[in-house]
Amino acid sequence: MNLAVMYHYVREPEDWKGSVPISPKEFESQIDRLGKTHDFVLPDELNNKTAKPKCILTFDDATRDQYEYAFDIMRRKGVPGYFTVMSGPLAEQEVPVFHLVHAALSLVEENHLWDELRPHLTAEDLLKLRKADATYAYEKSSIRKWIKYTLNFILDAKQSKNILEHLVYSLIGSKQKFIDDMYIGVEEFRIMKQAGMTLGVHSVYHAPFDGDVQAYFTNEIAPCVQFMQEQLNIKPSWYTPPFGGGEKKELMKENLKDLLLPCGFKGAFTTERGMIEDTGSFWYKRIDCNELTELTL
Ligand SMILES: [Zn+2]
Known part of the structure; x- marks a missing residue:
């Protein structure tokens, strides 16, 4: 067919x-x-x-x-x-957030990325991470599950984008360089x-x-x-x-x-x-x- x-x-x-x-x-x-x-x-x-x-x-x-x-x-x-x-x-x-998530997970070591994200979460937010296991069952590491859950479900799109843009563009050199490469x-x-x-x-x-x-x-x-x-x-x-x-x-x-x-x-x-x-x-x-x-x- x-x-x-x-x-x-x-x-x-x-x-x-x-x-x-x-x-x-x-x-x-x-x-x-x-x-x-x-x-x-x-x-x-x-x-x-x-x-x-x-x-x-x-x-x-x-x-x-x-x-x-x-x-x-x-x-x-x-x-x-x-x-x-x-x-x-x-x-x-304008770069979509999901591409910044992929880039951050490729460029930055998981523990380091989590260290960057964690300070943005309240005590209440941290409790929500219990749901990350079920949502990202296919991911092997807990930290990766927390990272994805935090970026996609806990922080709002603008917050996620700000954190990721700063992180990814400073690692690559500039926003234009990221776009040219990506x-x-x-x-x-x-x-x-x-x-x-x-x-x-x-x-x-x-x-x-x-x-x-x-x-x-x-x-x-x-x-x-x-x-x-x-x-x-x-x-x-x-x-x-x-x-x-x-x-x-x-x-x-x-x-x-x-x-x-x-x-x-x-x-x-x-x-x-x-x-x-x-x-x-x-x-x-x-x-x-x-x-x-x-x-x-
Ligand atoms: Zn698409």
Whole structure:
């Protein structure tokens, strides 16, 4: 059956401890294995006739490793794919908090990071950490659980961002250097476009869908569309919602389509797990690359 595979970081897990990347070697191996059973296509080619079932490789968050490793491997093998643009860091120097969390966990030793965070917590806050165990059961160390729980559930977004920005940017040198190192830049996007990759919209600030369709479109989608038109001369027709739409994804699927269609969007890729059952639908399910082995390969 047709499928879309979801990728985030493609880099050595050893070098990036904040989340779970797929190594370039494993990525290449997945492409080779997928190529035996599927034909790789761009989103626009979903309804083309192909000998084998179709596979779309999709990439979220536009981190630089995707250009350096994934795109490089794909270009070498002649494999097409769908990459997305997040315009906030490039156009406004705004970095989403979850990327700062990943960076902090990769750059700073766990105990040291916890020492930085702990003074910001009240006695009452510290009691809340008991819940961290259940929320982050997949994390091995208690300290990592506390760190993630503190940043995501105890401190408010602004507090977390302030602490992390100060820490991460001072370690890297500057905010601009962090952005240059972390994200695919306009020049690289132009090269990817030239090489035949499809570029779509991911977001501006990577905010989750909040239920206000018009405001969400105005703040998180339209400026990214404009950025792509001005900087890359692309009129995007594919969309990937941040966090797959988050908690309000059903509301998003119901209402956002009506704003996307008149702007020329043809479809969107969610984080819902599944194969592509109907190539005529608007919202497509995907399979995370870390779950491929058991399922299809
Ligand atoms: Zn994302």
